[in-house]
Amino acid sequence: xxxxxxxxxxxxxxxxSKRRSxxxxxxxxxxxxxxxxxxxxxxxxYTNYINTAKQTAIDNNKxxxxxxxxxxxxxxxxxxxxxxxxxxxxxxxxxxxxxxxNKEMDILYEAxxxxxxxxxxxxxxxxxxxxxxxxxxxxxxxFTEQDWFTNTEEKIENFHFSTPHVxxxxxxxxxxxxxxxxxSRSVDLNFxxxxxxxxxxxxxNYSAIEQMFSxxxxxxxxYVYLVxxxxxxIYHPKQKAIYAGLVKENNLxxxxxxxxxxxxxxxxxxxxxxxKTVGYTGWKIVSVVPVSELxxxxxxxxxxxxxxxxxxxxxxxxxxxxxxxxxxxxxKRLEASLKDIEEGALDAEQVYIGGSHExxxxxxTIKSLVVxxxxxxxxxxxEQKEKRKSELNALQAQINPHFLYNxxxxxxWMIETEKYPEAISMITSLASLFxxxxxxxxxxxxxxxxxxxxxxxxxxxxxxxxxxxxxxxDIDPAIEDCITIKLIIxxxxxxxxxxxxxxxxxEGVIDIVGYEKDGDIFIEVRDNxxxxxxxxxxxxxxxxxxSKGKGSGIGLWNINQRINLxxxxxxxxxxxxxLDVGTTATIHLPKMTMEEYQGGEGREK
Amino acid sequence: MKNKKIIxxxxxxxxxxxxxxxxxxxxxxxxxxxxxxxxxxxxxxNLDEWENMKAGAETAAxxxxxxxxxxxxxxxxxxxxxxxxxxxxxxxxxxxxVVATGDYPGMVSFINEKMLxxxxxxxxxxxxxxxxxxxxxxxxxxxxxxxxxxxFNYSCxxxxxxxxxxxxxxxxxxxxxxxxxSGKGIKAEYRLMSSDPSVIKKSLYNIxxxxxxxxxxxxxxxxMEGAASAKLRINRDIKVxxxxxxxxxxxxxxxxxxDALAFKDDYSMGFLAVLQITDKKxxxxxxxxxxxxxxxxxxxxxxxxxxxxxxxxxx
Numbered sequence: 045x046x047x048x049x050x051x052x053x054x055x056x057x058x059x060x061s062k063r064r065s066x067x068x069x070x071x072x073x074x075x076x077x078x079x080x081x082x083x084x085x086x087x088x089x090y091t092n093y094i095n096t097a098k099q100t101a102i103d104n105n106k107x108x109x110x111x112x113x114x115x116x117x118x119x120x121x122x123x124x125x126x127x128x129x130x131x132x133x134x135x136x137x138x139x140x141x142x143x144x145x146n147k148e149m150d151i152l153y154e155a156x157x158x159x160x161x162x163x164x165x166x167x168x169x170x171x172x173x174x175x176x177x178x179x180x181x182x183x184x185x186x187f188t189e190q191d192w193f194t195n196t197e198e199k200i201e202n203f204h205f206s207t208p209h210v211x212x213x214x215x216x217x218x219x220x221x222x223x224x225x226x227x228s229r230s231v232d233l234n235f236x237x238x239x240x241x242x243x244x245x246x247x248x249n250y251s252a253i254e255q256m257f258s259x260x261x262x263x264x265x266x267y268v269y270l271v272x273x274x275x276x277x278i279y280h281p282k283q284k285a286i287y288a289g290l291v292k293e294n295n296l297x298x299x300x301x302x303x304x305x306x307x308x309x310x311x312x313x314x315x316x317x318x319x320k321t322v323g324y325t326g327w328k329i330v331s332v333v334p335v336s337e338l339x340x341x342x343x344x345x346x347x348x349x350x351x352x353x354x355x356x357x358x359x360x361x362x363x364x365x366x367x368x369x370x371x372x373x374x375x376k377r378l379e380a381s382l383k384d385i386e387e388g389a390l391d392a393e394q395v396y397i398g399g400s401h402e403x404x405x406x407x408x409t410i411k412s413l414v415v416x417x418x419x420x421x422x423x424x425x426x427e428q429k430e431k432r433k434s435e436l437n438a439l440q441a442q443i444n445p446h447f448l449y450n451x452x453x454x455x456x457w458m459i460e461t462e463k464y465p466e467a468i469s470m471i472t473s474l475a476s477l478f479x480x481x482x483x484x485x486x487x488x489x490x491x492x493x494x495x496x497x498x499x500x501x502x503x504x505x506x507x508x509x510x511x512x513x514x515x516x517x518d519i520d521p522a523i524e525d526c527i528t529i530k531l532i533i534x535x536x537x538x539x540x541x542x543x544x545x546x547x548x549x550x551e552g553v554i555d556i557v558g559y560e561k562d563g564d565i566f567i568e569v570r571d572n573x574x575x576x577x578x579x580x581x582x583x584x585x586x587x588x589x590x591s592k593g594k595g596s597g598i599g600l601w602n603i604n605q606r607i608n609l610x611x612x613x614x615x616x617x618x619x620x621x622x623l624d625v626g627t628t629a630t631i632h633l634p635k636m637t638m639e640e641y642q643g644g645e646g647r648e649k
Numbered sequence: 650m651k652n653k654k655i656i657x658x659x660x661x662x663x664x665x666x667x668x669x670x671x672x673x674x675x676x677x678x679x680x681x682x683x684x685x686x687x688x689x690x691x692x693x694x695n696l697d698e699w700e701n702m703k704a705g706a707e708t709a710a711x712x713x714x715x716x717x718x719x720x721x722x723x724x725x726x727x728x729x730x731x732x733x734x735x736x737x738x739x740x741x742x743x744x745x746x747v748v749a750t751g752d753y754p755g756m757v758s759f760i761n762e763k764m765l766x767x768x769x770x771x772x773x774x775x776x777x778x779x780x781x782x783x784x785x786x787x788x789x790x791x792x793x794x795x796x797x798x799x800x801f802n803y804s805c806x807x808x809x810x811x812x813x814x815x816x817x818x819x820x821x822x823x824x825x826x827x828x829x830x831s832g833k834g835i836k837a838e839y840r841l842m843s844s845d846p847s848v849i850k851k852s853l854y855n856i857x858x859x860x861x862x863x864x865x866x867x868x869x870x871x872x873m874e875g876a877a878s879a880k881l882r883i884n885r886d887i888k889v890x891x892x893x894x895x896x897x898x899x900x901x902x903x904x905x906x907x908d909a910l911a912f913k914d915d916y917s918m919g920f921l922a923v924l925q926i927t928d929k930k931x932x933x934x935x936x937x938x939x940x941x942x943x944x945x946x947x948x949x950x951x952x953x954x955x956x957x958x959x960x961x962x963x964x
Contacts, residue, residue, distance in 0.1 A: 219900040287957040
């Protein structure tokens with residue numbers, strides 16, 4: 045058999061609770077504690093109430109039994125009083141040879157005839173000396189054989205009370221028979237100074253006893269019966285059924301009880317028994333109440349209590365749910381805020397602050413942490429951005445040494461061949477190129493300057509490439525004052541020359557077009573070169589932070605990155621190319637003037 | 650979400666429980682247990698004759714939530730009167746009717762015709778093997794025991810069996826007595842007397858005075874009364890045996906008008922008739938549970954066992 049391990053179950057509950065919400069745990073725990081306490085209290089009160097009620101019912105029955113006992117005792121004492129009166133006041137003072145006791149007997153009978161059936165004096169040999177009311181002795185009946193006679197003869201010093209029986213002494217003409225309880229005693233009869241023993245018989249009317257008990261038994265709850273000292277039933281509400289064997293009674297056990305109350309089980313039924321002995325006779329009044337009847341009327345109370353308990357449980361559960369919701373809602377909202385932060389939304393304003401003092405404090409602390417984290421992260425991003433910008437700008441600013449060497453070589457050649465005006469023009473273009481490249485260290489210049497830079501570059505390259513290609517620049521004047529990042533058009537022209545039109549003989553064309561569309565600025569650099577294969581085109585703008593070699597497309601990626609760093613992600617460089625037709629590189633920039641940029645709107649764009 | 654469902658489920662379950670309990674409580678509060686009403690329809694001009702059966706029925710009803718009432722149908726009204734009383738009792742709200750009929754065949758065919766098998770039961774009068782349930786003493790057993798008692802205690806050789814009427818009980822008793830007495834060497838013959846009590850008295854007086862029989866067995870009240878009063882008048886040594894349970898029969902037994910009495914116990918029959926209905930058991934053959942008849946004589950009539958049967962308690 046498995047041993048009950050409390051610790052094991054406790055750990056199981058603890059483990060299970062980890063999977064449940066704090067609201068459920070609070071509601072459930074409070075509910076369980078409340079239900080257990082309430083059930084315990086209800087049980088304690090109910091048990092106490094029932095026990096008290098039971099005891100009260102038993103006490104009430106005891107009072108009834110005491111009253112019964114008093115009434116019965118009083119009745120029997122009255123009967124004994126009649127016997128005493130008859131004996132001590134009449135028989136003892138009478139000489140039966142000359143006197144008769146009929147008159148005195150009649151008087152006593154008449155005075156008590158409601159309780160009496162007859163009074164009779166019988167001699168020791170069974171002869172009827174006197175009787176009231178006057179009646180004819182039944183023929184063939186021997187008094188000496190009757191129980192009351194033999195019992196009296198056995199113990200002459202006592203009063204004797206018989207069990208109920210049908211009086212069998214006198215003739216009756218109206219078919220009427222009387223149930224009596226005989227009170228008999230031995231008496232001394234005086235015959236001319238001689239004393240002879242006789243018996244004084246007082247036959248009490250059994251119906252008087254029966255009525256006494258019937259009234260009590262009409263109450264309904266249980267019943268009361270009477271037994272003699274041997275357990276013989278004197279009165280029982282189902283007496284005849286018991287004699288007929290139709291009903292059973294526990295009289296032989298009940299008679300063994302001393303006075304008091306008992307709980308006994310008889311024929312499977314638990315019943316409360318109260319026993320009270322009746323004075324002189326040794327008779328016992330037994331009150332029997334089935335325990336089910338003692339508690340039977342509390343069924344409705346039990347049901348009512350159950351309804352009330354269930355209703356209270358409902359209120360407790362409802363209250364617990366509401367209270368736990370009030371307590372846990374701020375925690376849940378704070379948890380949701382933390383989840384957002386966990387997912388990357390470092391917005392301090394989204395951090396929930398509410399609920400109880402502790403949760404508010406927690407919220408405020410988290411908010412402060414988020415703000416600090418946000419600041420640190422912003423700073424880090426800014427730093428990284430600046431660093432990146434610097435790196436990219438530096439990379440972009442590097443002048444190809446071959447370009448410079450070739451340009452200077454061309455100028456030397458021009459001077460040697462005395463082509464001074466061309467040499468002067470080329471030197472001027474080169475100087476302008478360098479001036480704009482430096483731009484006093486500014487990375488943002490106007491489109492006009494950028495175009496001038498491009499024109500200078502084209503002028504130098506055209507000389508170098510001996511006008512093998514044509515270049516046409518068409519910039520919408522409306523955008524000339526708008527800003528751009530410097531040195532983003534020249535690399536595109538350089539690419540067009542080196543990879544597209546540089547090797548053509550008078551057939552290469554480079555078109556540089558600038559225009560405004562949908563509030564943004566677009567600058568296209570088109571060539572009519574061989575075009576770029578799609579697989580190459582696809583990789584040209586991909587991350588090349590690790591690549592440094594010429595021809596790897598790092599220049600194009602650099603342009604795109606710089607635009608992204610200075611402006612939003614939606615701006616940048618796009619490439620379109622068709623084999624044997626040409627390539628178009630499009631720069632997409634926000635439209636803003638230098639003033640606007642310097643005024644801070646650039647950050648927004 | 651799952652937690653929320655658990656909480657809602659819990660609250661809903663408690664609410665359901667609360668509604669069910671409240672419903673039961675309200676029903677329980679309104680329900681008052683109604684007593685089962687049983688009406689006894691008995692034949693006879695005087696209801697006092699049925700006091701013992703009434704006492705038995707009322708005693709059985711004490712713990713059974715049963716109310717019992719008795720209706721007597723005068724003998725003159727006959728079978729129709731009994732049937733009308735049964736129908737009236739049912740229409741007055743009796744759930745069950747117990748009939749101590751004076752016309753057993755008529756009542757049985759009435760019950761069959763109206764299909765009242767589950768509503769109407771018989772008591773005391775009738776045949777033991779009836780198709781209708783009832784608490785009926787076994788007349789064959791009475792006759793057998795009575796014959797044995799007579800042959801054992803008396804030296805009667807020639808017995809006349811008399812009754813003022815014939816019915817199923819009288820006929821069963823008569824046939825069984827003749828058979829049993831003959832078996833014990835006692836000559837027994839049956840004579841149906843007049844239904845007029847004064848004529849019966851005269852006839853039985855004459856029979857007794859003629860001395861052709863040394864024993865008379867009476868099978869009904871009028872025959873018993875005629876035979877007993879004749880014996881008291883003549884004071885001849887003829888033995889009178891009666892099958893009857895009237896107080897007069899007990900008186901005649903006590904005053905030597907009757908020598909022995911087969912006494913049907915109305916009290917037990919009334920008690921068992923109620924129990925038969927409340928316990929839904931067939932107590933038709935109750936010999937094993939309680940004797941429904943006793944044989945009493947002057948020697949034992951005041952014994953502890955018999956005096957409670959023969960002499961009803963004063964109410």
